[in-house]
Amino acid sequence: MVHIGKMDAGQFCWLDLAATDADSAKTFYRNLFGWTSHEQLANGGSFTRLRLSDHDVGSIYQLRETLLDNGMTSHWTPYVRVNDIERAAGRSARCGGTVVVDPFLVSGVARIALILDSVGAVVGLWEPIAVDQKANGHA
Numbered sequence: 001m002v003h004i005g006k007m008d009a010g011q012f013c014w015l016d017l018a019a020t021d022a023d024s025a026k027t028f029y030r031n032l033f034g035w036t037s038h039e040q041l042a043n044g045g046s047f048t049r050l051r052l053s054d055h056d057v058g059s060i061y062q063l064r065e066t067l068l069d070n071g072m073t074s075h076w077t078p079y080v081r082v083n084d085i086e087r088a089a090g091r092s093a094r095c096g097g098t099v100v101v102d103p104f105l106v107s108g109v110a111r112i113a114l115i116l117d118s119v120g121a122v123v124g125l126w127e128p129i130a131v132d133q134k135a136n137g138h139a
Helices: 022-033 065-069 085-094 131-136
Strands: 012-019 036-042 045-052 055-062 075-081 098-106 110-116 122-128
Touching (some): 012 122, 022 036, 022 045, 022 055, 085 110, 098 122
Parallel strands (some): 012 055, 075 122
Antiparallel strands (some): 012 075, 045 055, 110 122
């Protein structure tokens, strides 16, 4: 289970690993930390939830072929919990950052966006989906 709802806005809450070889990464982290892998469908594809003791610790997804062909390497993206993704993305631009991926829904999980901060570092914004939004299909 994701415990994002228990975190306050402004706290780091999630990590994604974009991997050049997702299967190798899953094996590595299983052997290193004991993380188990659980596939989840989202947005017409899937990603892998990483868990330790039945608690999600992050996720892994396979980099698309086009990104690999353009030299993209494996990388982690940390996410910070926000209460309103649209407002946080807008605020980031006003503070000297740049929105590089506009807010979008990760089916059944959260609304996320990616920004570059004022010094060029990538960070994700994460607005969890309320349980009642999931149940009613309003997320």
